[in-house]
Amino acid sequence: MGDEPLVVETPPNVLGFINNAWFKYVMDFGNLGPDEGKGGKFLILPPGFEGEVSTDGYTDVVRTDTYAHWVLWRGYLDENGSPETAVSQTQEQFRIYPLSQADTPSEMTFVDVSGKEFNTIHLMDARIFEEINNVIQAEPLYGESPELLGYLAAIGIIKGQDFAPDTRMQSILERAAAAGAVTVKTLISKPRDELAYWYPGESNWQNAFPGGAYTFTIDGAMKHDFRSAFHFYATGITPAMAFKSPGKGSQYAFTYRDADGNALDGSKTYKPNVPANVPAKDFWSFTLYDNQTRSMLQTDKQFPALGSNDAGLVQNDDGSTDIYFGPEAPEGKESNWLQTVPGKGWNTIMRLYGPLEPWFDQTWRPGEIALVE
Template sequence: MPQVSDGPSPGVSADALASICSPDRLETVFGTMDFFDGMPLSDTVTRSYDALDLLRGIEVFLNCVPGASMVAMRRGLRDIGIDSRTIGCLAPRCSSAPLVLTANTETAYGMTCLALAQDGPTVIEAPENSLCFVNDLWQRHVTDMGIAGPDRGEGGKYLFLPPGHDGEVPEGYFVVRPPTFSSWVLLRALSGTEGLLQSRIYPLSAAADPPEQRFVDFAESDFNTIHANDFSFFEEIDTLVQEEPPEALDPERAGQLAAIGIVPGTPFRPDDRMRSILDTAARIASGIVRTLCFKPRDPGFYVYPGSSWKNPWPSHNHEFLSPEGARLLDARALYHYFAAGTSPAMAAAAVGAGSQYAYTAEDSTGALLDGGRHYTLTLPSGIPVKNFWAVTAYDPQTRSLLRTDDPYPSVNSLSDAVRTEDDGDTIVHFGPTAPEGREGNWIRTVPGKGWFVVLRLYGPLESWFDKSWRPGEIEPA
């Protein structure tokens, strides 16, 4: 048998003991915390729970931005008469009147929100030669339709079944089962408004004789689709939680929400203390996520070393997963705070297909862009696009198109007014007044107001991906 030693125990060192014990007083960012032999005194109990509720509120905001954004999108569409059987459209393109996260001024969009709880199984007829996708109400990718979908751009009928549907499923459809009753539908027809108007949406029960499709043009409508940055953010999330199946939400976010009183089937009625804490949490979190958007610290967001141009998908994954499978929480919060909708075709486009994006709010010196100053952006010759490119200015407060006297704050290759330099470069000008002779290359800005810019490449070519072509920095004039 093995020998068992009865030698002396090494004991617990003073340093080890200190590392597992609590001092009688801690000075923290939340104030002083006092203890009696490790046990919290009454003021510390109050301060601890105030701190915990604040932290939970901040985490809920950062992790639930995608859901609040979809609730606000649906509410905004409903405000202008776009219900689940109506398609909102841009005929032919969006102006700066609607508050829609980083909408562009070049594409003919259509959108609506499904209501499977009311309408039951619902059919969408996607137009030919289109790039369409559907996200659930937590803004997770459900399906692509059109070129990136199973119909391969030939047009097709998609049948969306409510969560838990166990009835008979007819043939002749691409069948989709979203985890939420409501989903956001984005329709993009490459043939423009004429193609978009071929879209159809109707209940399966009306498939034998579909009603005439109703469209609402919202291109110049002044309405809001953007979520709140105060206490009402949490009311937006509660709306989602109460309407959708509990199993549509992952356990981690469900636990965070439950910790602040948002639980399926239970009224959300925070007392004055909790309401004040959550209002503060939303305001702090909105400041944090704005920092993530405009000054990210992860090098993966930057397209080029030493450049201010940023890519909203650092891992090129529409689910914001790292190569190791970890959720990139900052990337998810960043993206959904200033954009709407995710699809694999957006995050990881193939050469000559889909689209690629880069954005910045800084000039070449690192200073934030100022609407009272003049700047230039040089796009070197050989801009790597199969289809077209666009440079568009946005309001950093609303993350929507910058509102000026020009309702289309963009310079793009679809415009005949854009001039190219003798060497093939294209110079985009920004400022409160137009440079003489370059009006077609100018985006108006507003003195006293900041702005940021998004570069879009539709059908990006190899020189974008291998970085042999790169845009210049925004230079103060």
Template structure:
């Protein structure tokens, strides 16, 4: 009898909870049937207009006759409207700006003459090449492809590559290697331009690109070697050429230490770059709503871009505001899912997925979080299969939640047996450029470098402007600026994926 009473009580409580939830949902408009509950009767007198005098964050506004903006107010309103639209455009188009900046840099700074030329970080990446959170422990090879120039283009890759290709909006096209269709055996990838209507030949992995420019990047390990060996290895094996002509003459450039600027500007000139993208790429690559906003700013396909002095000032302010907002999103995220472990300050670089969608909408802050601090998009950069792909975590703060500063000394204790199939690495970055930290010393410690190991299998890594006495595992910081790190898991295993292995926070020593 007592059990029956408890069951009845439980059902009553459950019914009450459901009713409360239903009422709450109705109040929120989720299930509101206006035919049943339209609200109390209203008349014209119930309309509550905005006042004819307003105080806003961009000044005092006045409206004559109740609603006509005065000349002074009109100017303030349009200035603010343009500034807001330009600021949002900076963030909305940042992925496209980032890829365009990389392609332009490789042609300008490395001297590429055609898409067939390839760049090789044969002596590893250095701080003089400011690739967003690029690493200095693997040999990169890359090509800048232009389907408007060459038409259908072939990327012929050797076996064993790891990499991917992204389109002009920095969206994923395909992986190369073990996670790509060639399954690490190598092969011929054929990229078709927008609107291509010809026949597709057999024997290729075929991808239709919605844009003209493509950036293809891959990493080499083992037999690739480095230095001159790596340059020759890739020149002999990595080929990019128009389908119509077949392989053609090409160069392979050792890009290590040459110097390059791959980052979009952080001032008004970035909108000139954005206009170049809009003029070159097919209109269909971008959302019509976003293009409509750009058109109000004077950026419209087929029309000259001639901002006057007023708009140049607005563009400059908007770019800086876009940078400020992007910095907040990356370094002070308000996303409730940002931390990988709930009691640690290690943060995700991809919050939920690599498509930047959530609950049926574009996950725009998650998109900024990735693209303002990193390049390339692939589902295998967020590995959920043990031993496959990679995963990255960032740390901007110490154990107490305080930003990492270069004039301090910290210790990071990496617990024993990091769950990786290939290797792990910790690399320090400059928060201004989000690129390799140019501290003039070592900025990387990882398992491939045979770090000093404690008796319990853990590894202590020290960070600071001066090397602690008797410590081998040291990353040199710049005392005049902050820094952050990326912890890379190459081939993450169950301990990482299931979160049973937990990485410690930075400890401030002095």
């Protein structure tokens, strides 16, 4: 964002937030932000800013500790399942520009990458240390903790200095990256701590924010395993994901395992039952993800997702819904089926938008993912 304040104008009816370069929370906007879903105008003050600015006309003014940021949000589908309104509101109302250009902001350019191949994930080998070094060189040090910066300094990542590991250190970094990659995949897919589960001892559905702590600090202690697992799995963080807000925001349950605790296998067929009266004011959905890339599973369907907004979804007589995951649709169940890929492990997230009290008091819960064949 540079050395001057930045103005961010946001569209209505979104769930949005800003994180800094270290994936630390800066602010919310949208339905759980100070604009209350009406669309807002925010002033972001850069690291160390001491100038005078008028705050008139802004929904909120916030300070940040880094120059680079992530601005993320979700829009909502129309009643017919179309994204048209969300897309048009973004194109017409979303703006980012320096405060110095407030009178004549430049036109925004929006790039549609839907259906196109591109890579958004971090490297999983020794090159990840180069990525980290790039952030260290670009950002103020006070944006991160001295403890973490000390670990980085010990392997030669120091602000203002070249990162040039010798042969010995390069070998160490390669082995560390390999061990770290395996470890963090295990931490997210099969955690040992019962706090990681929505229904400990009874279910494999996991909670992205154990203990409701978006900072991953519980009883005064940083839960490093929870933090590492989350930031491997997801991009972006906000208190709104962890706090109880009935009828607003969203809640998530995810799992890598079936009802028997076995890893989900792309060559097999599974069926979870979604009980009647899902406590989601807006909608609910399942999305399938590739265990290795953390991106959507690449199948014959562009978007491997299915939920209450899908017009063809068939309910059972009791109001519940059976969802099928497998390489081929069971006969007669095509409208309730999501494709998997033989030879690939996968995981799924069940999302509830506008979650209601039965979700929070656990009088309603999703069924386990039962193996069919």
